[in-house]
Amino acid sequence: MTDGHxxxxxxIKGVRHEGRAVVLELAGEIDMRCSIELRSxxxxxxxxxxxxxVVNMTQVEFMDSSGLATLxxxxxxxxxxxxxxxxxxxxxxxxxxxxxxxxxxxFQIYDSEAEALS
Amino acid sequence: MNTDIKEQQSSTNTQILLHICANPEYLCxxxxxxxxxxxxxxxxxxxxxxxSVTLAVEEALTNVIRHSYGGPCDKPIIxxxxxxxxxxxxxxxxxxxxxxxxxxxxxxSIKGADLDEVKPGGLGVHxxxxxxxxxxxxxxxxxxxxxxxxxxxx
Numbered sequence: 001m002t003d004g005h006x007x008x009x010x011x012i013k014g015v016r017h018e019g020r021a022v023v024l025e026l027a028g029e030i031d032m033r034c035s036i037e038l039r040s041x042x043x044x045x046x047x048x049x050x051x052x053x054v055v056n057m058t059q060v061e062f063m064d065s066s067g068l069a070t071l072x073x074x075x076x077x078x079x080x081x082x083x084x085x086x087x088x089x090x091x092x093x094x095x096x097x098x099x100x101x102x103x104x105x106x107f108q109i110y111d112s113e114a115e116a117l118s
Numbered sequence: 119m120n121t122d123i124k125e126q127q128s129s130t131n132t133q134i135l136l137h138i139c140a141n142p143e144y145l146c147x148x149x150x151x152x153x154x155x156x157x158x159x160x161x162x163x164x165x166x167x168x169x170s171v172t173l174a175v176e177e178a179l180t181n182v183i184r185h186s187y188g189g190p191c192d193k194p195i196i197x198x199x200x201x202x203x204x205x206x207x208x209x210x211x212x213x214x215x216x217x218x219x220x221x222x223x224x225x226x227s228i229k230g231a232d233l234d235e236v237k238p239g240g241l242g243v244h245x246x247x248x249x250x251x252x253x254x255x256x257x258x259x260x261x262x263x264x265x266x267x268x269x270x271x272x
Contacts, residue, residue, distance in 0.1 A: 029146065029149070031142065031146065031149075031176060031180070032142040032145060032180045032183065032184075033145065062149070062172070062173070064176045064177060065177060065180070065241040065245060068241065092166050093165070093166050096173070097173060100241075100244070100245050100248045100249070101244065101245070
């Protein structure tokens, strides 16, 4: 049975560098299980203290509050260390959790990577 | 198994009963079940609304794992999804009941997060109450808690 959603898989699609920015591409559904993996990856990336971290969520289909908590933790790290965290490509059903929790205003959210990197 | 389901002013037809263990690996199974049931009961049309219901269920299950059981374990969580007629409100609805066998707390103590503070913890209850039309926490008869959520279809 398929319903168009992606079920368990690694949510880390890839990491690349675009100038001074590090771009972390995610895909799939971020839940309690996957948010642990996401947190580990972010901690790994933060070791190099990137000036800009872009999290491309264009292919993220679902995220719960554990995923949101992980991103909030990342944002706090960035603020303490003078880095910027930018989120890209939130589909409406992912954006919903930011809106319900009234946290959309604390993040820099862009529709495209080009906008985030400009 | 006593499910402690309250049947006030409703008649139940379509029912799906899902038993999972309190392991985050199986949250995706619950999401899939919720999505499919919503298609069956006719909540499919507004996909963003559907995903909000899926999110509310996800938050409820995550809270059971985290708070009722103190972390992932092999203890059971039972989820029942039913299409119900809310005769008193002249509405069809999707009723979701989640039953755990962990720690009991006073239902009045289950509160949502203070959104004036920028912290991500405790958002689950707030999300559930924001999304669902009816939310009721109760202590189960023997042990654990029961959460009943209702989303109106019509």
